[in-house]
Amino acid sequence: MQSQCPFCSVQCKMEIEQSMQPEDPYKRPRYTVNGLPNAASEGRLCVKGMHAYQHALSSERLAYPMARRNGVLERISWEEAHELITAQIRSSQENYGLDSVGLYGGGSLTNESAYLLGKFTRVALRSRYIDYNGRFCMSAAASAGNKAFGIDRGLTNSLADIEAAGCIMLAGTNIAECQPTLMPYFTRAKENGAYIIAIDPRQTGTTEFADLHLKVKPGMDAALANAMLRVIFDEGLTDPSFIADRTNGIEELKAHVAAIDLEETAELCGVPLADIRKAASAFGRASAAMVFTARGVEQQTDGYMAVRNFINLALVTGNAGKPGAGYGAVTGQGNGQGGREHGQKADQLPGYRSIEDPDHRAYIAGIWGVEPESLPGKGVSAYEMMEKVHEGEIRTLLVMGSNPIVSNPNADFVEEGLKKLDYLVVADMFLSETARLADLVLPVTSYLENEGTLTNLEGRVLLREASRAPHGEARHDWRILSDLAEQLGSGSKFSYASVEDIFEELRIASRGGVADYYGITYERLRREEGIYWPCPSTDHPGAARLFEERFAHPDGRAVLLPVPNHLPPEQTDSSYPLYLTTGRTMTHYLTGVQTRRSAGLAARDIESYAELHPKTARRLGLQAGELLRLASRRGEIVVRCRITASIREDTVFVPMHWGDSQCVNKLTNPALDPTCRMPGFKVCAVHVEPLLKVRQA
Template sequence: MATEPLKVLPTAVLHTQCPFCSVQCKMRVEEYIGESDGKRPTYAVAGIPNAASEGRLCVKGMNAHQHATSRERILHPMIRKNGTLLRVTWEEALEAIGSRFRSTQSLYGNDAVAVYGGGSLTNESAYLLGKFARVALRSKYIDYNGRFCMSAAASAGHKTFGIDRGLTNQLSEIPLAECIILAGTNIAECQPTLMPYFTRAKENGAYIIVIDPRVTATAEMADLHLQVKPGADVALVNGMLKTLVDERFTDYSFVRGRTKGFDQLKERLDRLNMDEVALETGLAKEEIEKAARAYGKAKTGMIFTARGVEQHADGHLAVRNFLNMVLVTGKIGKEGCGYGAVTGQGNGQGGREHGQKADQLPGYRLIENEADRAYVAGVWGISPGELPGKGVSAYEMMELIDKDAIKALFVMGSNPIVSNPNALLVERALGKLDFLVVADMFLSETAQLADVVLPVTSYLENEGTLTNLEGRVLLREAGRPAPGEARHDWKILCDLAERLDKGTYFPFRKAEEIFDELRVASRGGVADYYGITYERLRKEEGIYWPCPSTDHPGAKRLFERTFVHPDGLAVFQPVDQPSPAERTSDEFPMIMTNGRVLSHYLTGVQTRRSPVLAARDVENFMEIHPRTAARHRIEDGSLVSVRSSRGEVVVRGKITDSIREDTVFVPMHWGDAQNVNRATSPELDPVCRMPDFKSSAVAISPFEQPWMEDWE
């Protein structure tokens, strides 16, 4: 009689969530260790049912453990000595940082030391980083890489609605929308586990409109694809708004009762010439009108924007215009209706709510508001006068470093040398610093320049909360001990505060204690987390903010009865299409846009350490239309020079008819010579200070290898 083979049981089972995009998919990671055969552990990964991804995982989530268990992890502190990073003790590293920060501030003032954070930090770490900058360092200079993610949508939501939360309703309502507009978002590659919501909507008869210069995997499912010229979103939406108003798709009852400023908007639209709109956008007038009618006649509808709309020097106004469409038709505050800014980073939402941004305090309070300052200062046990004022945005910090106004920089969870525009200036600036400290899991391009490198824990080891794109707060439990001498990022901040004689303000022994202080600091603010506790999160999986009390269920749908401005009304904003921040010319005749690919995340520091993900996209590339390639003598698979007035990037040519003839596309996940941001424009949105990543004027040509030196 045959016997069944014995089942191999895992040696460890970790319940966690993906560290990458803003969906924050829950997962189960099983670890199997061979019996003293010298082999490395193997892993099996599966999704856990949850309200956002419903148990789905994408290829990044399935392989996220590979970077967390990589042999390239930094496992001990290092200090640069005689030009080389050498292993030291934590005591030596912390003492060196404390000593240099104190001496720098003694010589040049508190603001000579700056802090640069990241949108993948937990809420606890993001909160503590803001407190560290303002209480331990007393510096006004703190910002983070989320400035490049959602700042345009955040400022637009705040101005229009009085609040910024990624989605105004739940993901589960997407299949109830009769018309969906996806503007500048490639969900199929950037948030693939959300795609079933949209396919379900199509099965229910929804009409899907995609606005993108490229024929992406998302555009392929659209009923209508508007292949707009990069940077022309404002003009496009003006054309759609004119059609909505002229053809009586306006919900006048909603407009009169719940908004203000419509008359000024209508006056602007009355003067609009649709032929001019078509010329500016590169689209047929009939296509624009068709899209507007589809959205206007639908009883329910949702609009989603992402970086394709937002990463422009007029990104704030572009999102404001899409919100004008939502308000004109009254498609908000009810089932199957709303707006969503599709967050890119894992904690892009929570990361900007509690103090990492230059102008913000916890709970989305404003650092220049006296009442907000007084409240947070009271929670922190200091006087309001001790809080510094507003600093500058992430890229502007790089400019100040280049001008020697900032002498020392502390970077946590970010890689600014790759993620910033005008990357050659950033590289030059960081090289000028008297002292650079980087806390990271790997020797990123930025860490390679550091004077001190501190090893931090990964998503498998670091407990804390994150807020997904819906505004749902989730608890990520720690599943395995920290490898080597790596420490939690929040613990590093507490240790450094002790070296700066501010340890009494940072007495935390675990992440939950930090969250409990965050709850109080956010209480009564726009982003009110007070009613959310670790105990509730364990029982309820996730809770939407605002949640003002422990018996409050959390706000699943916003604006059902009122908006968040003092008068309860939403605000229209008439918008004119600005002149391009950077025009094409004879020297730079092409428009370059950038973005993501499915297998990589942000600057690739983590995904390029995953063998499975790295193998899918080994090197950077440039998408170019066949006719454009022929004019510029570019062959498929050949090396291409992409050059702007700022610098040059060298990538592999990829000929495709899925892109406009006047546009090239280069992903953002590689550094050094393949870093697209060597050529991107640093022009900033005047409202939110978002750089103009998506429309840089460039020249393209076959890359010519420099002549080798003659060794004879």
């Protein structure tokens, strides 16, 4: 079987070979997984990819629809499932209005499913309430790229450009553990003489690889970038001709940077001034430099502005549109890039068009065969949808490819809201924490069974072929939506015979948009392996490197923006004296629904944990391996204590891959970035104490 990893944004290709073991009395098959040569991962696989088949073959897979009756989920037919959903949607919309039904999607769905989610919500439901868990992944970087460059496409260069860089800044990204198959690109860059700077409150595999580690205080990334900008201007390391010819806003940025006090800012971000000078000098003096951001920078209440400041660093030094130079947002989810391009976000239509632009609405309405005025307006972000649930504005919710009870901040609040719903439908492969609350559960196909396209972190569109028949009665996401549309009277708008039919419509819907896929076809993808967007015609090769001559704004110029230093909205005090930050581990993915069902991955990290500095642990009376209680102003969890000098003394780190009593998002702050509506996952104030002490008290 040939397939493509369902996890991170590299989207590595693989081959899974099944063989029988004659000596095994139970006749269990043996599986061997090997990477397939491809332009992104170059044939590599990480531990998650090697074991991904295990969750797809798991005995815990949902095999048939289930409805809740007398408090218990019971098996029903698909016909009954359709009747239940249709009746509920009609009842809810008749009694409470069209917007009483919402749809919550996911960033690991194929482009075709993401496209259909948006179309289904706006055409079949005519509701404005749709968003997805990618809001928590890429919204800060996406909005920053759109405002600064006029386009958001993850990496502005191809991965191959990395090894041509003279300096690389990795801000809030732990590539060594989160996208390990990319590390050889950075290794080759280092062998070619590149200076690597890593920005992270923790010591990680990535910071150990780097030449310089800036151990920033959680939430102070924008301030750190300001300090580096001041050094770059003071030392004359800008590129005046590039700035004059290709950017707007330099005078405002100069005035802002001139007012920065370096010593105060260094103190604010918790990084020695000498290290800030060293980093800024290395970046500014390099003949070509790249800066990458990920969730450490982006999952903040100033995530949009923080990313803009790192983009400022690239622009004032002339690092755009040439080999080894540029900005890259390291996408987290498997289709975090494509998932936000074709209408799954609250404010978007296919091709990265705006739902509030009359011309965009008219074009998409023409493709869909509806009147422009029938399309609903902009909805709200993912977490704000949970607030609408609490308020009773959303009464029925369909969740597809997501686990919001674990992935949202302030998770106890989210769980309370979902329990208030009149009706909750969850489409998933497993009985996730969210699915356990559902009134109706629908089984969906896995990555081995579901064909479609995905767009990796560099904007390369890839085709994942199906290599296995669906498990049990599981159905493809797109088929479930098409069948529901038929039940709701919109079947003529969703009459697809195959997933390729959906892509053909997506091509036309994206044509002329920012994310133009028109020139990409399944036939080309099979022949060429992968194609970068924008690709406006079938004879276009796809744009691997952006901005070689102009940026995507109408005047062709990028926009510089002064970024003030920003303190996180929640500060420590005597009751909550430590900062909590969250992140990923190498062996698990997102909320762990899939990886915790892979024995080879679950065995490596069987439970969650909290990392504390030895001095902090000693002060709190904590021992390595004991259970501790971690509490914020919103909730509390119980996890295992890990003691390590790799973390700041004022900071606690907890991974995000577990639910229930180990769900770190019970603690996180739901305060939102005012521009992109990203929650402030990466910093909140917490209290830590031994669980034994709590029980004795």
